Amino acid sequence: MIRSVVRGYGAALPKRVMTNRDLESIVDTTDEWIVQRTGITQRYIAGEGETTASLGEQAARAALDNAGLTPADIDLILVATSTPDNTFPATAVDIQRRLGMEHGYAFDMQAVCTGFVYAMATADLHIRGGMARRALVIGAETFSRILDWKDRTTCVLFGDGAGALILEAEEGEGTTSDRGILTSKLRSDGSHKEKLYVDGGPSSTGTVGHLRMEGREVFKHAVAMITDVIEGAFEATGTTAEDIDWLVPHQANRRIIDASAKKLGIPPEKVVVTVDLHGNTSAASIPLALSVALADGRIKKGDLVMLEAMGGGFTWGSVLVRW
Ligand code: UT7
Numbered sequence: 001m002i003r004s005v006v007r008g009y010g011a012a013l014p015k016r017v018m019t020n021r022d023l024e025s026i027v028d029t030t031d032e033w034i035v036q037r038t039g040i041t042q043r044y045i046a047g048e049g050e051t052t053a054s055l056g057e058q059a060a061r062a063a064l065d066n067a068g069l070t071p072a073d074i075d076l077i078l079v080a081t082s083t084p085d086n087t088f089p090a091t092a093v094d095i096q097r098r099l100g101m102e103h104g105y106a107f108d109m110q111a112v113c114t115g116f117v118y119a120m121a122t123a124d125l126h127i128r129g130g131m132a133r134r135a136l137v138i139g140a141e142t143f144s145r146i147l148d149w150k151d152r153t154t155c156v157l158f159g160d161g162a163g164a165l166i167l168e169a170e171e172g173e174g175t176t177s178d179r180g181i182l183t184s185k186l187r188s189d190g191s192h193k194e195k196l197y198v199d200g201g202p203s204s205t206g207t208v209g210h211l212r213m214e215g216r217e218v219f220k221h222a223v224a225m226i227t228d229v230i231e232g233a234f235e236a237t238g239t240t241a242e243d244i245d246w247l248v249p250h251q252a253n254r255r256i257i258d259a260s261a262k263k264l265g266i267p268p269e270k271v272v273v274t275v276d277l278h279g280n281t282s283a284a285s286i287p288l289a290l291s292v293a294l295a296d297g298r299i300k301k302g303d304l305v306m307l308e309a310m311g312g313g314f315t316w317g318s319v320l321v322r323w
Pocket of ligand 1: 113252253256
């Protein structure tokens with residue numbers, strides 16, 4: 001059977017670092033509060049000329065270099081984002097243009113913080129269905145542009161950035177020893193809309209709007225939703241927590257990551273955490289975390305890697321990949 005195997009990775013961050021101390025002069029907060037409640041110490045904030053598409057393009061070029069490929073080798077570009085450069089066309093199509101690609105197809109995926117998981121699952125279906133042979137899957141965000149910088153309950157949490165993976169069709173045996181995506185679990189429940197949303201949009205207010213979140217309410221649901229889709233992936237593949245080499249979670253809050261791993265019986269030394277460095281970069285957080293753990297040699301070919309995320313909607317999901 002066809003498997004979608006990871007062929008390359010890349011990442012991009014804005015030039016400007018904003019520390020917790022910097023935030024102390026913007027809103028009524030402290031470094032201690034942010035570190036204790038979230039684990040975040042700094043985040044990157046896009047400056048002039050840096051946009052979701054420009055960061056996504058940079059991450060895409062890095063992934064192509066890493067794979068030893070060129071844009072001519074790619075059939076599909078999928079961009080997970082909630083902060084597109086324009087309402088339309090899709091950021092993916094803009095990145096296609098920036099890469100000089102006149103072939104293939106490109107579209108955006110909107111599942112907020114679960115966007116990269118949705119995009120991986122979707123690219124896998126396109127590859128296994130024979131629509132594409134190689135897909136560039138990008139998570140790119142500039143959440144700083146939809147934050148209310150007067151609201152200390154949200155503006156301290158998020159950051160900007162982009163990460164990308166290249167998936168390629170490869171023949172597998174149909175067992176969990178195969179390299180590539182082994183299973184994906186996607187979920188959503190729109191009844192939670194008011195707990196995490198943006199209070200504007202083209203069809204409602206005609207404005208971009210600002211992110212609004214009832215943090216404690218989101219927190220209350222996060223661990224149960226995350227463990228539900230991870231256990232679903234275990235069940236679908238006959239694997240267990242002990243088989244996992246690396247858990248690469250969405251990076252929203254250190255406490256959510258620790259509690260989920262503990263509930264699943266995955267030891268802390270197998271969990272990739274970058275929320276301290278990047279803050280919550282929504283759909284970019286998983287590929288950014290992956291790029292750190294791949295660059296420092298933690299994740300190796302053949303490792304069993306569980307990706308998971310939960311976010312606005314609510315949406316939540318997992319992808320189990322053998323690297
Ligand atoms: O990626 C999408 C998914 N999003 C998430 O996963 C976010 C989930 N939620 C969270 O991570 C946490 O709920 C937060 C980090 C957002 C908040 O942590 P918390 O422990 O739930 O704090 P809280 O909202 O219950 O607030 C505790 C106190 C409040 O003061 P009072 O009412 O106890 O006097 C807040 O007003 O902390 C106050 N507070 C702050 N203080 C200093 C809220 N924000 C800040 C701040 N600095 N930035």
